[in-house]
Every structure is written in structure tokens, then in C-alpha cells.
Amino acid sequence: MSQNINKASSSRFWYDPKVRSILFQLLFIGLLVFFISNIITNTTNNLEQRGITTGFDFLSQEAGFGIIQSLVEYDETHTFGKTFIVGLLNTALVAVLGVALSTVVGFLVGIGRLSSNWLVARLSTVYIEIFRNIPVLLQILFWYIAVLQVLPSPRQSITLGESIFLNLRGLYIPAPVFGEGSGIVLGAFVAACMAAFVLSHWAKQRQVKTGEVFPVFRVGLGLIVALPIVVWVVAGQPISLEMPVLKGFNFRGGITVMPELIALLLGLAFYTAAYIAENVRAGIEAISKGQREAAGALGLSEGRIMSLVIIPQAMRVVIPPLATNYMNLIKNSSLATAIGYPELVNVFMGTTLNQTGQAIEIIAMTMAVYLTMNLMVSLFMNWFNTRMALVER
Amino acid sequence: MKKAIQLAGAALALTAASSLAQASTQTSTLENVKERGYIQCGVSTGLPGFSTPDEKGNWTGIDVDVCRAMAAATLGNADKVKFIPLTAKERFTALQSGEIDVLSRNTTWTQTRDTSLGLNFVGVNYYDGQGFMVKKNLGVSSALELDGATVCIQAGTTTELNMADYFREHSMTYQPLVFDTSAQSVQGFESGRCDMLTSDQSQLYALRTKLAKPDEAIVLPEVISKEPLGPVVRQGDDQWLNIAKWSLYALVNGEELGLTSDNIDAKMTTDNPAISRFIGKTGPGGKALNLPDDFAYQIVKQVGNYDEIFERNVGAKSPLLIKRGINALWKDGGIVYAPPFR
Secondary structure: OHHHHHHHHHHOHHHOHHHHHHHHHHHHHHHHHHHHHHHHHHHHHHHHHOOEOOOOHHHHOEOOOOOOOOOOOOOOOOEHHHHHHHHHHHHHHHHHHHHHHHHHHHHHHHHHHOOOOHHHHHHHHHHHHHHHOOOHHHHHHHHHHHHHOOOOOHHHOEEEOOOEEEEOOEEEEOEEEEOOOHHHHHHHHHHHHHHHHHHHHHHHHHHHHHOOOOOHHHHHHHHHHHHHHHHHHHOOOOEEEEOOEEEOOEEEOOEEEOHHHHHHHHHHHHHHHHHHHHHHHHHHHOOOHHHHHHHHHOOOOHHHHHHHHHHHHHHHHHHHHHHHHHHHHHHHHHHHHHOOOOOHHHHHHHHHHHHHOOHHHHHHHHHHHHHHHHHHHHHHHHHHHHHHOOOOO | OHHHHHHHHHHHHHHHHHHHHHHHHHOOHHHHHHHHOOEEEEEOOOEOOOEEEOOOOOEEOHHHHHHHHHHHHHHOOOOOEEEEEOOOOOHHHHHHOOOOOEEOOOOEOOHHHHHHEOEEEOOOOEEEOEEEEEEHHHOOOOHHHOOOEEEEEEOOOOHHHHHHHHHHHOOOOEEEEEEOOHHHHHHHHHHOOOOEEEEEHHHHHHHHOOOOOHHHEEEOOOOOOOEEEOOEEEOOOHHHHHHHHHHHHHHHHHHHOOOOOOOOOHHHHOOOHHHHHHOOOOOOOOHHHOOOOOHHHHHHHHOOOHHHHHHHHOOOOOOOOOOOHHHOEHHHOOOEOOOOOO
């Protein structure tokens, strides 16, 4: 019998499932490598044949065009490579602000939807149904054209105490100016934050031991606000505010928030928040009624039932789809090109591509950025999910 | 986003089509056009005077007429053109990937574009220069008073670079707001988001006619750059480049010889040797270009000469009312000049 098998496998080795599977896999990989290398050589050959410049040398050439908003130092004399960084950071800015805003709004609306207050619950439902069912591009254009472009001109700005101005050119807020000795104030702020952290730790331990509750939030907040202010006064007010002033055509000084950024942020955040709200509702409804009743029986207040019992358990249902929503928000941020916000697609895949004409390199780089950003979000959310998951023994 | 997708798609198509490109470079653009029966011509998404659809949906404009002239020369019928509207961002990729045969879309001839994109500029059909448009109530009479202004610009144009150079040269600051189409930048200008709109001067006059209240805007006198606008073809097909060139020259030579669409039939029997060479009775004709001998006659008969095209689209017979200026013939004090038919 065993002789037979040996004979068969030696004569017809491809009948061995193991050998066969390896063979097929090698064949597949070979084909894949051939296919990809063929595409690459063909592309480079043909680009050369048609006299189209290739390669990444353009990244070190002078860009020669201005960008309206940059988080790093940039002017026309910087390189095309720098325009990539500027666009990337502007995308990241929208992504970070959008994720934060949509999370806050989404959780509030999601919890609101299950509220026992009839008005709050209905308003939340209406919010979700409106913002979830209108294309996000239309929402961005709505905020931009219908809301922000009808604001008054700079000379008739809406103002709050002559320090904050709102007009169709944007939102102007005072900027902090860090003078000599402002390091001490910042140090005081960091110290206060650390003290508040230690305080909360201590209060938790004490509560576990003695059952006495300490007002951590109020004391901590007071500490964080009061300590830097006291130090600021003592150190001779080293940090001052630079007020925006109307000069010539526009306001000068202070921090300018472009209306394009505001429109994009509102459009993306409110749209994504509607989805997050539904996730949150799904998470809360997934918790069995018994949990709420048991917590109530222990004498916990409504708010504490929510924050200590329901939400922590709901999170494991909420987090996985949350990651998808964040990724969609990041990808949708490329719609900014429709309203002229200078993010990656507008600056790099728009102007830079046109000035250099190197479409393949630039589109590949742009795609790589979105891929990397979303993989990072995915990795972080997976890590967060494992941390929040129910510990099963 | 749609634009971006199209752009990405075009780039991918370029990659994918590259494996087939060996085959396609062998068949010339002229053969393709003849087989297809029409020319694919890339134009703007709507710029009065240069390329814009009229109320019946027919494309008109000085750039459109260049394509119509090429159709008259190659196919004997000026109407055999399919116009493909492109944004400034999409135009070169569309030509590189073979989506269009010729790009006639108020495109500035620059070194980078001519040498590193795999494209060739055919010539110049309009000499332009960049200018500024502001609202009258801003009280500005010169571009030098525009320090700190917000500027609406269309993406993917030489305008962005000239703008930066000009403000740098005069140590002024500016804030560029970059939009995809000229309609969007006009909207930004009209709503007051921008203090000024910058573009080629001819475009500014054209865009001004689109404003709700054209009288409230003025075009400043400064011209800050040279913008020779002309048609573009793919590099590597010299025959097609020559056809495009001589179609353009036919328009100019037609004006020089005093031939118009109305009088050319009457002048067919003339003894003037230059005219008989032009209409192909004597001289080289169209043989070397693989065209009929009377290709220049067809162009002038069906499309008109350069003067007719200019006046009808951007000049005295159009709402733009642009004067010939430097776009007059060389013998009338302009710089429009074409090599002779000989």
C-alpha cells in the first residue's frame, strides 16, 4: 500500500495537493510580477517615446506660485516638493478638525435620538435624516455659497467686541503673541494639567477606599485656568493678543479662518456626524435593558448610568464603524477643490500638476497620501478597539 | 472631485493604453481623422469669443474656428468637428492620451509646455497679455495699488505664475484663491470674496460680459505678461503638426491676399500668382501634406480669413469689441505674420 502511494507521488508529483498548491501560487505570483513589470516598463518607454519628462526631479524645482493658506512657511520661491507638504498639511488640518467636530456632534445627536425628551429625540431624527440624505458636495456648496458668501463685506463686518470679525472673507480672531518670559506661563499651564491628572488619580483611589466623592472636575478646571493666569500676571503679562485691524482691502493681523475652510469643515462634519449618530444609537440599543435597570437599582443617577454603564459597553459596537466614517471624511475632504480650499488635491494635483505636467508621478503621490492616512486611522482604531473590547475570561 | 477622477482616469488610461501605443503611433493622426470622419477638438468649457456654445448649441469662437479650418482642410467640411470641453487642468492630459486630436483652448505657449509635455505648439492665433479686473467702487486705477488684495484665479494656468512674479517684483502681498473653472472664479469675484480677478485681458473682457452688472467692473490698464495663445498638437506626428500650421497660415495669408469667404469664388480666375498658388491652381498645393490641393481655398470659403474670424468673434461684430491692436497684420502695424504659400 505504502509502496503504491510512493510510486504514485514520485511519478505524478502534481497530484500531491501540497506540491500543486505551491505550483499554482508560484505561477500566480509569476504572472502578477510579469503583469506589473510590463505595465511599468511600457509606461516609462512610451512616456519617453512621446517626449514626456518623467521622474521626481520636479520636486526640487521652484514652484513660483502662491498658496492662500499654509501651516508651514511658504512663498513662491519654495519648491514643488514644498507645495506637496503644504497641501498635505491643509488636508490633515481639515481631517483632524473634521474628525473631532463630527465625533462630538455625532455622539450628542446619537444620544439625543434616544432621549426621553420628545423634542430632543425628534430634532435629532430630523437632523440625521436631512444631513445623511443630501450629497456631501451639495452640503459643502450650500455652506459656501448660500451661507458664507452672503455675509457682509470687510468694511461692514459682523463684530464681537471689536476683536472678533466675521465677513465674507472669513473669520478673524485675535492671535496670541508670545513675548519674553512666556515660557513660564506655558510651563505653569503644563504643571497645572499634570496636577489635575494626579488629583483625579488620587480622588479615584480615595473613593475606592472610603467611598467619599471629591469634586475633581471643578477643582481641576479651576487649577488649569487659575494657575497660568496668576503666573501670567506675576511675570508681567508676557503673552499679549494681536487684534485683527481693517487695513486696505482686508483685515491684517490676528488669525484668519478662510470661509472655504469653514464651509468644508461644516459640510464634512455635519454629514459624517449623521452617520456617527446612527452608529452611537445602534451601540446603545445593543445594550440589554437589564443593564440599565440593574444600574438604576443600585441608585445611580440617569447621567451616571449613561457614562459608567451604557457608553463603555456600547463603545465596542460603535468603534469599528466609526473608523469607516473617519476614513470617508478624510477621503471626502478632496471635495475642497470645488470651493477652492487649498488642500492636497487642489494644490498638488491641481496647480502643481499643471505647472509640471507630470500627471503619473503626482497622482501616484496623492493616492499614496490618502492610502497612508487611512491606513493610519485604521491601525489606530483597531488598537483603540482592542483596548475598549470587553475583557472576556 | 469629478474633475480629479477624470484626471486620474486619464492618467490611468495613459498607463493602460501605453501597451497599445506602439501600434497607435504607426497610424498617423490624419489617417485616424479621415477614418473617423471628424476631428476631435479640445476647447474651453465656455469662454465668449474664444470657444463657447451659442443658444443653438453650436460652438463659436476664434479657437473654435481654428479647428473648423483644420476640418475644412483635411475633410473638406468645416462642420466635421466634435468639440470636447476641457478645464485648464484637464487639457494637456486629454491631448497626451489621445482623447483629442488638437487642443485649441486659449493656451499660452511656454517653454515647459512645448518641451516637456510631449506636445508641440502650432503657432499663435491670438497675442494676449495678463491683466486685472476690479470693481469700480474699490477706487483703484492701477495694479500697483493692489497690495494685500485677495485674487481669484483659475487653476492650471500661467496666470498663477505671472501673478506671483508681478507681486514679488513690486514687493506686494496677495492672497490667491484658486478655482477650477472660470465660472467659479467669476462667481467669487462677483460675490466680493475676491478684490480682483486676474486672467488674460481678452478673457477679462469676455468674462465681464457675463457679470450681472458689467458696468461696475473695470479692466486695469496694466498688462503684466506675454500670453501668445495658440493650438497644440501631440509631439511625434510631424505631418499633423504641418497640417495644423498651414491651416493657421492659410487664415492669415487669406487676409493678406484680400480673400474673404464672400469674394474668393470671384477671385478664382485672377491672374495674381500669389492667389493662384494659395487656391492650389499652381505651386505646391497640398500634396506634401497629404491634403487636397485646394485646402486653403476650402478654409477661406467655409470659415473665412483671419480678419473675418477676429471681427466676428472678438472684434467689432461681437459684444467683446476688442480692437485688432497687436493682432493686426504685420503690414498694418501688428505682429501677425505668416510664411508665404510658395
